[in-house]
Structure formats: structure tokens, C-alpha cells
Amino acid sequence: MDISPRLPPFNENVAKRYIDAAVQTSGLPEFLGIRTTFVEPGRMRVQIPVDPKLVTRIGNMHGGVLSALCDHVLGSVCYLHMPDGYWAATTEFKLNLLAPVSSGTVTAEATIIAMTRTTAVVRIDVTNDGRPCCAAQGTVLILPPRQPKPTG
Amino acid sequence: MDISPRLPPFNENVAKRYIDAAVQTSGLPEFLGIRTTFVEPGRMRVQIPVDPKLVTRIGNMHGGVLSALCDHVLGSVCYLHMPDGYWAATTEFKLNLLAPVSSGTVTAEATIIAMTRTTAVVRIDVTNDGRPCCAAQGTVLILPPRQPKPTG
């Protein structure tokens, strides 16, 4: 069953920026070590190393890492099909954890399954060294440019 | 409509430990600054400050923080009704983001709505300085004690 959706125009600038500045350098994404490794129309792949600091004393990676990773790539993939200046806000998502993660690399691949100019639905497949460990699905709201908050 | 569930026995030791060692001191919970502020049978409340490092350049807290917080408290509340040595593994959850968060304190209250000796369903209400900002619902699997992974 082919369910490739029709998407708004691909934004090459955004795609290039993601790849050029692949490593996130602030906040939660930096703490997790999120790296963008692949983009194409409707799809983005990000990766994190399973840093020992993220592993609980049970020996498994904290589940919050996977949910934060899903949330991150869920919004990010939408920017590939948004005009400059617009922004993506996750409104909801759901995830199933399929297997525990304790080492290696985690890769999350987000695929847009439906998108208009105002909203998108995205699915995410997460693997740990090639083995499925998480599957997610969620909704993103696309919002027009707004003035940045004044600082200070 | 009263839907208070019947729960397995309350584990006072666990409850005391949560409150005594309220501040998480490792990994993602430490990075987020998660603090346990309240426990009672079937319910737990945790809190984080909206640290500027968690706020994106749009001016809002990274959504991944809320999902990680939900994942954290979703599992933690179950330990209140589990025998010592057992562990809780989140198998799935879903969240709705209700309003952006940009400052102040975020409080997540988890309530067990159904629990047996092997599984639990939990709801989470998250507020930002008293205003609802997120609502979640998920499932936890309760697992018997296992040997810790050998180190080194």
C-alpha cells in the first residue's frame, strides 16, 4: 500500500543548515548529544551515543532520553517543508518502547505521513544498533513567524 | 464518578526514600533538576525549575523536557506500590502539550488509575506555575528483581 503523502515545498536552505550544523550545541539536545545524520524530503534521521551518564543503575538508558529524542526529531523533520521563519510546535505524541537500550548508538528516523501548511503528522522509528527499540507517532502545529522575545 | 482504583500494598520504605533523597543526582533527572515534592498512596509529584539552558531560541522550553519528566514520574509513582527489588519499565505513553512553558516551575503529578502486580496505567497532569501545560497517560510493566549487570 503506497501511502506517500503530498507535502508542502522542500526547503533546501533548512536541509543544508541541518546537515552543516549537524551537532546540536545547546540545551537538552547538546546534553543528549543529538546529531543530524540524514535528511531528504519528508524524512530526517538523528543519532545519539548511549553515553554512560544516561544509563540508570538498572543498566538501561533512561526512557526519558528516547521520548526527548522523539520529541526533538518530530518537530525538526517538519522544518524541511516549512518556509523560513515559521516554527513547529509539537502538540501531542505517543510512543511505544519496544526493547531496553543499554549501549551503542540510538538512531531515530522521522517520516512525515501527512502535512498541510498548518499541521503535520509524523511517525518515528527508533533503533539501537539496528534493532527496533521505540516507535512513535505525533502531531505538529506549524506557526507563522513571530517576534522573538525581547531579552533582558 | 469515583474511579479510585484498588492498588497493591503501599511500600512505606520506598515512599520515605523518595522524600529523603528528593533531588535526583545523576543522569537526565539531575540535568533536568527533578525534585520529588510529594508522595501518597497512588500519587507522586515532582518538580523542575525552568532553567534557561532548557529554553530554546524561540523562547519556549524544549518539549523533550516535558516528555522526559512525564516518563520519569510515570515509572516512579509505581515504585510506591511495588515490593523492594522489583522494577518498573515504561512500555508506552502519550502526551498532549497544552500550553508553551517559558519560565517558572513545572510540576508533574502522576496518579495511578489501574494497577495489578504486573502492570499499571498512570495519568499525569503537568502544570507551569499552576497553569496546565501537559497531560499524559501511559503503561508501566512491573518486573521481578534481576541481577544487576556486572560492571567492567
Next chain:
Amino acid sequence: MDISPRLPPFNENVAKRYIDAAVQTSGLPEFLGIRTTFVEPGRMRVQIPVDPKLVTRIGNMHGGVLSALCDHVLGSVCYLHMPDGYWAATTEFKLNLLAPVSSGTVTAEATIIAMTRTTAVVRIDVTNDGRPCCAAQGTVLILPPRQPKPTG
């Protein structure tokens, strides 16, 4: 933690109509025997009898009945806070089945936990003769009046 949301104005006409014409008389709601039993601002309760025709040969009610019931009340509760002529479209929801249902009455209570003029998030508690059997949470889009489709 009080999380009562601020809601758009209560529409007394709609509330009265729900109660006056409590029994659904067409389509899936009629087949399921859905009956509105209670409305108040932000909340609606509907009920179905567990008709033997809905019980599978395993002896349990078909899960699709509970999901259809949740979908029904998820949208319906929003009409209580919408201007005449507007309509509510469910965009997503999630449910957890807590216990099998095999006889008696099923009651679903929907509570709006956040609502603006364009969208609402709703939680649903479903009980079977007083025992929790399902918990759901979902999103509704509020749309302005549109011309009905021409018939024939």
C-alpha cells in the same frame, strides 16, 4: 492540584438538546445504543447497555465498541462550549483498556481539560457498572459552520 480549565462560553441550547434527545437515533451511535445521561459545563456522560450482539465468542465486548464510544463522547462534550453551527472534528486520541467488559452498562464520562475557540483536549473515564474499564485522552478541532453537502 486544581487544574480546572477556563472554557469558552457554555451553550445552554446545545446542552438542552443533548438531554432532550438523549438517545442517538442513527448510524453507529444507534447501533451501539448510546444515551446521553448527564451534561454540565466541561463534562458529559454517555451510556450504553452491553448488548449480547456486541460480545465476541471469547465472552468479552468487542474493543471497538469502547473506542467508538470514546470517539463519540470526545467530540460531543465540546459542542457544550461551541457556538451554534460550529462543528467538532476529532483529530487524534489514545485509549488504554483497563479491564474486560462482558455485561451490564458502560458509562463514559468526558471532561474537557483545555479548550480554546479552535481546539480542545479531553479526557475520558469509562466504567463498567462502576469499575474502571477504559481511560482515553484526545484532541478535537473546532471548525466554523460550513454548508451541508448537497444531497442526491
Next chain:
Amino acid sequence: MDISPRLPPFNENVAKRYIDAAVQTSGLPEFLGIRTTFVEPGRMRVQIPVDPKLVTRIGNMHGGVLSALCDHVLGSVCYLHMPDGYWAATTEFKLNLLAPVSSGTVTAEATIIAMTRTTAVVRIDVTNDGRPCCAAQGTVLILPPRQPKPTG
């Protein structure tokens, strides 16, 4: 990214039975007109006609039909990989409605993305005459044979 899961053995008898008795002849599945149109290891497709009785006065098919269809195929696909006599109980699922449905045929394709002898996670893609209209994801519990409830 190949995420084909390893599944328990395919049960040819069950598959044959689904195809031979493709049309559901009782309860909610009969009311909806559910028809099994395709099975293969890890995958099942079911179909319903958009009967006018299922269309609301707004002109769209009742959302509860799609959720009931998802619930139905979510459990059914698992029987393809279960020993005779075992049964599948949906524990939770989530769906996103992508486009309204008003006529034609609705096809739901369920794909098992992870399965052990006790549990499975399944994704569902629903199309209306080839156009995506719903995407779902959920969990099924696999239970050992039990005595049927005595009748009368």
C-alpha cells in the same frame, strides 16, 4: 532503515481461516461490513464500504467507525502468529485522523512491528480510496487458552 521484526511462527491455519471466512458475520464487525482482503506474515488488510448509514449529518463518516476498524485489525493481525486457542487482547492504542471520509471504501492495513509470545506492537495505515485517512499504533497482549464462559 530496515525494521522488519522477528516474529513468532506464522500460523497457516489461522491465515486460511481469515481468508476463507473473510466477511465478518456478527456483532460490530458485521454492522461495519468488515472484510479481510489480504494476509501475509506480519500483515493483514481489512476493508469496509462507507455505507450511508455510517455517515453523519455533517457528511463525514463517524470517527468511531475508523477507531473500531483499527481496534479490530490490531488484534486480528496478531492471530496470524499465535498458536491455536490463544487469544489477543488490545491493551491500548492511539490513532490520528488525517482526512475526513465520506464515501468509497476504507482499507486498514495492520503491520506487526514487534512481537514476542506474550505481547505485540502493531501499526495501522488506513486509506480511503487510496488516500491516507488514519494512522494508528497500539499494543496487544497474547493470552493462553482459557475455558469459554458457560452459556445460559
